[in-house]
Amino acid sequence: KVNSDRLWDSLMEMAKIGGTEKGGCCRLAATDLDKQGRELYIKWAEEAGCTVKVDAVGNIMCTRPGEDMSLPPVGSGSHLDTQPTGGKFDGVYGVLAALEAVRTMNDNDIKTKHPIEISVWTNEEGSRFAPAMMGSGVVSGRFSLEEILDSKDVDGLRLGDELARIGFAGDEPVTGRKFHAFFETHIEQGPYLEAEEKQVGVVTGGQGQRWYNAVLTGRESHAGTTPMHLRNDALIASSKLVLKVEEIAKAHPPGCGTVGFMQVMPNSRNTIPGEISMSIDLRHPIDEELSAMDADLKAAIKEIEESGPNIELDPFWYYEPIHFNQDCIAAVRKATQDLGYSHMDIIAGAGHDACYVSDFAPTSMVFTPCLNGISHNEIESTTQEECEGGCSVLLNAMLTMAEV
Amino acid sequence: KVNSDRLWDSLMEMAKIGGTEKGGCCRLAATDLDKQGRELYIKWAEEAGCTVKVDAVGNIMCTRPGEDMSLPPVGSGSHLDTQPTGGKFDGVYGVLAALEAVRTMNDNDIKTKHPIEISVWTNEEGSRFAPAMMGSGVVSGRFSLEEILDSKDVDGLRLGDELARIGFAGDEPVTGRKFHAFFETHIEQGPYLEAEEKQVGVVTGGQGQRWYNAVLTGRESHAGTTPMHLRNDALIASSKLVLKVEEIAKAHPPGCGTVGFMQVMPNSRNTIPGEISMSIDLRHPIDEELSAMDADLKAAIKEIEESGPNIELDPFWYYEPIHFNQDCIAAVRKATQDLGYSHMDIIAGAGHDACYVSDFAPTSMVFTPCLNGISHNEIESTTQEECEGGCSVLLNAMLTMAEV
Numbered sequence: 092k093v094n095s096d097r098l099w100d101s102l103m104e105m106a107k108i109g110g111t112e113k114g115g116c117c118r119l120a121a122t123d124l125d126k127q128g129r130e131l132y133i134k135w136a137e138e139a140g141c142t143v144k145v146d147a148v149g150n151i152m153c154t155r156p157g158e159d160m161s162l163p164p165v166g167s168g169s170h171l172d173t174q175p176t177g178g179k180f181d182g183v184y185g186v187l188a189a190l191e192a193v194r195t196m197n198d199n200d201i202k203t204k205h206p207i208e209i210s211v212w213t214n215e216e217g218s219r220f221a222p223a224m225m226g227s228g229v230v231s232g233r234f235s236l237e238e239i240l241d242s243k244d245v246d247g248l249r250l251g252d253e254l255a256r257i258g259f260a261g262d263e264p265v266t267g268r269k270f271h272a273f274f275e276t277h278i279e280q281g282p283y284l285e286a287e288e289k290q291v292g293v294v295t296g297g298q299g300q301r302w303y304n305a306v307l308t309g310r311e312s313h314a315g316t317t318p319m320h321l322r323n324d325a326l327i328a329s330s331k332l333v334l335k336v337e338e339i340a341k342a343h344p345p346g347c348g349t350v351g352f353m354q355v356m357p358n359s360r361n362t363i364p365g366e367i368s369m370s371i372d373l374r375h376p377i378d379e380e381l382s383a384m385d386a387d388l389k390a391a392i393k394e395i396e397e398s399g400p401n402i403e404l405d406p407f408w409y410y411e412p413i414h415f416n417q418d419c420i421a422a423v424r425k426a427t428q429d430l431g432y433s434h435m436d437i438i439a440g441a442g443h444d445a446c447y448v449s450d451f452a453p454t455s456m457v458f459t460p461c462l463n464g465i466s467h468n469e470i471e472s473t474t475q476e477e478c479e480g481g482c483s484v485l486l487n488a489m490l491t492m493a494e495v
Numbered sequence: 496k497v498n499s500d501r502l503w504d505s506l507m508e509m510a511k512i513g514g515t516e517k518g519g520c521c522r523l524a525a526t527d528l529d530k531q532g533r534e535l536y537i538k539w540a541e542e543a544g545c546t547v548k549v550d551a552v553g554n555i556m557c558t559r560p561g562e563d564m565s566l567p568p569v570g571s572g573s574h575l576d577t578q579p580t581g582g583k584f585d586g587v588y589g590v591l592a593a594l595e596a597v598r599t600m601n602d603n604d605i606k607t608k609h610p611i612e613i614s615v616w617t618n619e620e621g622s623r624f625a626p627a628m629m630g631s632g633v634v635s636g637r638f639s640l641e642e643i644l645d646s647k648d649v650d651g652l653r654l655g656d657e658l659a660r661i662g663f664a665g666d667e668p669v670t671g672r673k674f675h676a677f678f679e680t681h682i683e684q685g686p687y688l689e690a691e692e693k694q695v696g697v698v699t700g701g702q703g704q705r706w707y708n709a710v711l712t713g714r715e716s717h718a719g720t721t722p723m724h725l726r727n728d729a730l731i732a733s734s735k736l737v738l739k740v741e742e743i744a745k746a747h748p749p750g751c752g753t754v755g756f757m758q759v760m761p762n763s764r765n766t767i768p769g770e771i772s773m774s775i776d777l778r779h780p781i782d783e784e785l786s787a788m789d790a791d792l793k794a795a796i797k798e799i800e801e802s803g804p805n806i807e808l809d810p811f812w813y814y815e816p817i818h819f820n821q822d823c824i825a826a827v828r829k830a831t832q833d834l835g836y837s838h839m840d841i842i843a844g845a846g847h848d849a850c851y852v853s854d855f856a857p858t859s860m861v862f863t864p865c866l867n868g869i870s871h872n873e874i875e876s877t878t879q880e881e882c883e884g885g886c887s888v889l890l891n892a893m894l895t896m897a898e899v
């Protein structure tokens with residue numbers, strides 16, 4: 092049994108770093124606050140007897156020795172970065188649940204054959220730097236190290252430079268990582284566990300995603316003197332596109348479509364906008380449906396272009412739906428049943444580092460409920476009991492795989 | 496006859512201050528560049544024998560003495576601030592045409608009974624600080640000095656502080672200004688003179704305007720895990736509102752409706768936007784129609800609110816259509832005819848300082864064509880001949896009123 096109070100206290104302690112007025116957390120990837128969060132975690136991991144290494148993309152690996160150090164570790168972990176208006180649990184819970192599992196092993200003098208390794212993956216959120224799951228994506232080989240270190244935030248700052256600045260451009264290579272098995276605990280971030288009154292979600296896979304940048308170019312002109320029929324208003328065009336994205340998602344249930352980012356140029360109230368930069372995020376658990384959404388988007392853009400603007404669409408990120416490893420799924424399901432938690436199978440709506448780890452290692456995830464299904468919001472909430480449940484399941488699944 | 500080359504050279508010289516790569520000008524109100532522009536203009540005005548005063552809202556008054564200094568001056572002028580993606584002529588032409596009129600009077604040793612006064616009005620554009628026509632609006636009594644000095648830009652900087660910083664928080668009172676007559680020359684900024692192949696527009700008035708700020712509040716949540724039917728997406732709501740504004744304007748020809756400014760919060764590509772701030776700009780030459788547009792806007796907002804978001808509408812600026820003084824209009828028309836320029840009567844689509852000056856003095860305006868009717872764009876363009884035409888008409892109308 093894990094130490095529920097200790098887990099909760101650590102969550103609340105970590106949440107102070109970047110804590111917001113509304114009770115959330117703003118700890119963007121590779122900022123000073125991310126550095127503080129990482130350093131606090133490393134202190135705890137060292138106190139728990141782990142060795143600490145950092146790789147070239149800033150991923151942190153903390154190892155609790157196993158009896159046979161030639162065996163690949165059983166891994167767990169998640170991320171410490173948050174959204175700009177993030178909560179206290181998204182990501183952090185997965186890291187600190189893994190830490191609590193190690194602490195509990197220490198408390199009970201448990202020896203495992205396989206080493207245990209806790210991962211903190213760099214920039215999982217994909218908010219400051221896009222796409223998401225960068226750290227795990229580099230290790231899995233989905234992204235090249237160079238392109239990821241070269242990605243820039245909205246102010247033009249390079250991830251590589253920012254990692255160096257905060258002291259987390261490490262020496263370890265990003266290649267050759269191995270796990271005997273990998274488990275990530277995470278709050279569900281959606282409404283299903285709560286609606287079905289289940290304590291644990293046994294995650295069987297994740298939906299596919301397509302991310303785009305779109306730049307819409309119209310023509311700046313005067314808001315008072317340009318007759319309506321002579322305008323080429325980039326914001327009118329982007330507004331049509333925003334509504335089309337919603338329409339496309341609704342036409343492909345249970346797909347999702349979102350425009351979360353938009354910048355208006357020159358953003359002056361009496362100048363007709365000449366250029367809009369925006370993001371588009373399409374998701375679906377079935378790849379054929381996701382492809383159909385992509386086709387619908389391209390058709391919608393053609394149609395909107397006919398009314399005047401030029402639209403450049405950059406489909407810069409795609410991954411197809413993820414299917415987790417049957418043995419790892421079974422290990423999670425068995426741990427849940429053994430511990431007597433109510434549970435259901437579930438597909439992750441969000442992207443998670445586990446999705447990319449599953450490229451090179453047997454992987455699955457443990458979900459716990461979150462209040463009203465709300466995440467990426469400062470009011471994101473869950474209970475100590477729910478956190479304890481997911482962490483206990485994690486511990487048991489890990490111990491099974493690590494061979495006590 | 497005015498000195499066409501000198502006028503053009505001064506325009507090109509001023510355009511270097513804040514000159515942009517695309518050949519436009521970015522010299523926002525009360526910035527360092529605005530200071531530089533003001534200082535260059537004051538140097539020129541002093542060289543032309545004018546005395547210079549600055550009032551408490553930063554308006555600059557340059558006076559060429561008249562024979563009877565007890566008489567109110569004949570005034571002219573405009574503004575030196577620009578849009579973020581502004582052109583070389585909007586505003587600047589009106590200031591430098593007035594200066595060229597004074598220079599020509601000097602060249603020809605012309606003595607006028609009334610003094611001549613050139614005005615540079617503070618923050619006409621309304622882009623960095625809203626609303627527009629602040630300097631003339633304070634002098635006319637439409638705005639209180641305090642509220643205007645207290646207005647803030649998007650970074651929270653106060654206009655009053657910024658004026659003090661650039662050395663243009665002057666001593667002269669903003670009250671008690673008088674003009675025997677006031678004329679403002681300006682590029683049309685719209686397509687009508689060009690379409691009708693006229694050299695000069697005799698401006699009989701200006702359309703009315705209503706400016707609003709709207710804040711739309713939805714609920715932030717995760718772009719991948721929040722089912723479409725459970726969302727309260729503030730950007731969906733604002734997109735509907737943008738399209739409604741266009742629809743409303745089109746339903747009230749020749750009205751205009753524009754959203755030029757929008758900020759998305761938290762502006763993260765995988766977070767459903769929780770809050771949007773946006774501007775709305777409605778205009779119409781007939782006040783009843785402008786009121787109907789206002790009512791349509793409020794109805795549209797009610798309707799959009801029914802789909803979830805809360806919408807706060809702040810109607811912070813309104814002025815009804817302006818009718819210029821018949822004698823001043825006639826003076827402009829006569830000067831145009833005397834000089835043999837083709838002309839037409841026209842209503843200003845933009846707001847101009849002359850609109851507010853006409854509250855307390857007989858006023859009208861002289862318009863000149865601009866290429867493809869495009870303004871508030873770096874490619875804004877006009878010809879030396881067109882500038883000369885408007886300036887000659889200005890000179891003649893001023894001399895008539897100032898009594899040679």
Ligand SMILES: NC(=O)NCCC(=O)O
Nearest residue numbers: 215216223441442719765
């Ligand atoms: N877990 C999570 O919120 N990940 C961010 C990446 C995504 O948008 O799915």
Ligand SMILES: NC(=O)NCCC(=O)O
Nearest residue numbers: 315361619620627845846
């Ligand atoms: N002349 C001009 O562009 N004025 C700006 C104020 C307005 O939006 O009409």
